[in-house]
Amino acid sequence: MVKPILENDYYKNLDLESKIGLSRLLDLVEIVLNRKISRTTDFLDPGMIYLAESILNQFDIEYEIFGGYEGAERCIIRISPFYVQKSFEDICLFEIKSREELNHRNILGSVLGLGIDRNKIGDIIVDKKSSYLFTKRELANFLSLNFSKVGRASVAVKELALKDFVAPEIKYVEKRLIISSLRLDAFISGVLRLSRAKSQELIRAGKVKLNHRDILDVSYVLEEDSLISVRGYGRVIFHRIENKSKKDKFIIIIRTPE
The missing domain is CATH 3.30.1370.160 (Ribosomal Protein S8; Chain: A, domain 1)
Structure with missing residues (x-):
């Protein structure tokens, strides 16, 4: 056992x-x-x-x-077991094309709307010309036959070989901020322009992840190049400390995807 x-x-x-x-x-x-x-x-x-x-x-x-x-x-x-040949035939890749502009949320929502378990869905990558959806192989036939719309937009879906996929480069926008402390609650408050009390409420409610892991400690001191995600607000990277102000506050650089 x-x-x-x-x-x-x-x-x-x-x-x-x-x-x-x-x-x-x-x-x-x-x-x-x-x-x-x-x-x-x-x-x-x-x-x-x-x-x-x-x-x-x-x-x-x-x-x-x-x-x-x-x-x-x-x-x-x-x-x-050690002697079993390696294979990753379990993953399927779909290219999604549409005349309308698509986004991650709409694609995911439309797939889940077909009754598919979220755990069967991998990354969703949205690029200018095409979007890409990774799923478990068991969904291949079902999606090929039934996935034809994202919201009200019609989409063309085609299966691609994994070896032919080249991930688009992720571009970031950098922004300079001044925050009072490197504590998690102070960071969220400064980045999202929320009160310290509201930031603490989000953290204690389990709506914040640090580097993809749940965190409930409002006073946790962040390190550079940390990824912070807040449910309902999105993600931000605390890239680095640039300097300190005359009032001893932190001047930091954050990054968000374009």
């Missing part, structure tokens, strides 16, 4: 969603160990991947992490 690992104090303190995800992961590990066959997870976000690796490293198995292209954020994990 592998489930007792979750009785460790570290894992017992995780949120319910993380516990359920790790329980499913351990079910796969048990299958791999007992039946000597490979199994793959659904798509996991970076925070969950971090937790999954901490579990998988405790077993005599091999695992690989891949999201369809180098640098993918949402990835699947293939778990195998």
